[in-house]
Amino acid sequence: MIRKIISKEDEEKRRKRNSIIVGIILVSIMVLSTVGYGFGTNFGQNSNSATTLNYNGYDFIYSNGLWIVNVSENTFGFASNPNEVYNISSETGILTDYSGKILYLYSENSEAESEILRNLYIISSGIIYACPEGQNCGDEIPAKSCDNNFIIIREKSETNVYSDKGCRYIEGSAENLVKITDGFLMKIIGIKK
Numbered sequence: 001m002i003r004k005i006i007s008k009e010d011e012e013k014r015r016k017r018n019s020i021i022v023g024i025i026l027v028s029i030m031v032l033s034t035v036g037y038g039f040g041t042n043f044g045q046n047s048n049s050a051t052t053l054n055y056n057g058y059d060f061i062y063s064n065g066l067w068i069v070n071v072s073e074n075t076f077g078f079a080s081n082p083n084e085v086y087n088i089s090s091e092t093g094i095l096t097d098y099s100g101k102i103l104y105l106y107s108e109n110s111e112a113e114s115e116i117l118r119n120l121y122i123i124s125s126g127i128i129y130a131c132p133e134g135q136n137c138g139d140e141i142p143a144k145s146c147d148n149n150f151i152i153i154r155e156k157s158e159t160n161v162y163s164d165k166g167c168r169y170i171e172g173s174a175e176n177l178v179k180i181t182d183g184f185l186m187k188i189i190g191i192k193k
Contacts, residue, residue: 051063053067053081053082053083055081055082055083055191056082056191056192056193058071058082058191060081060082062081065079066078066079067079067080067081067082069191071189071190071191072095074122074123075122076118076119076185076189077118077119078115078119078182078185078186079111079114079115079178079182080178080179080182082186082191082192084179084182085179085180085182085183085186085192086159086161086172086176086179086180086182086183087183087192088161088180088183088184088187088192090161090162090163091162091163092161092163092168092184092187092188093163093168093188094188094190095123095188095189095190097149097188098120098123098124098149098188099123099124100123100124100125101124101125101149102124102125102126102127102128102148102149103120103124103126103127103128103149103150103151104127104128104129104130104144104148104149104150104151105117105127105128105129105130105150105151105153106129106130106131106132106137106150106151106152106153107151107152107153108153108154108155109153109155109174109177109178111177111178112153112170112177112178112180112181113153115178115181115182115185116151116153116181116185119185119189120151120185124149128142129141130142130143130144130148130150131143131144132144132150132152132167133145133146145166146164146165146166146167147165147166148166149166150166150167150168151167151168151170152167152168152169152170153170153171153177153181154169154170154171155171155172155173155174155177156171156172156173157173158171158172159171159172159173159176159180160172161180161183161184168184170184
């Protein structure tokens with residue numbers, strides 16, 4: 001292939017023109033990015049400030065995917081709003097039952113487990129994974145009985161929340177366990193009656 005001979009002046013003009021075009025494109029991208037970020041931030045702030053809910057005298061604010069509420073100088077966060085959670089009619093205990101104590105936890109559902117960890121970790125003196133007595137969970141996880149402060153979350157076909165000595169059982173289908181767990185937590189915190 002034969003290449004066309006171009007004078008140095010023409011080569012310099014083409015290089016300058018290409019530099020100017022690339023510069024204009026880069027400046028446009030930076031300006032549009034800044035404007036887009038500004039609008040995106042304002043839209044996000046408007047939607048967060050409008051998403052509040054008052055339930056039984058408690059103000060819930062929806063932020064970063066959680067319903068946040070302050071109760072007795074503690075901040076709690078739930079995946080479900082209080083209108084969506086299961087009503088728990090059985091005895092669950094109260095928040096002081098977990099305050100300053102080691103809490104043992106067994107869960108067959110990671111999302112429901114996260115609800116317990118997020119909300120009771122600040123109240124308890126620590127949460128330790130444990131295995132219900134008589135069940136094989138491996139050598140690394142200690143077996144505990146209902147003589148301990150123990151929450152057991154199980155995937156079952158029927159919804160059931162009940163207590164047996166020091167154990168609190170939260171049972172239900174995988175798709176409902178988070179709402180059941182949130183209902184349990186809101187009851188022990190005192191949000192739900």
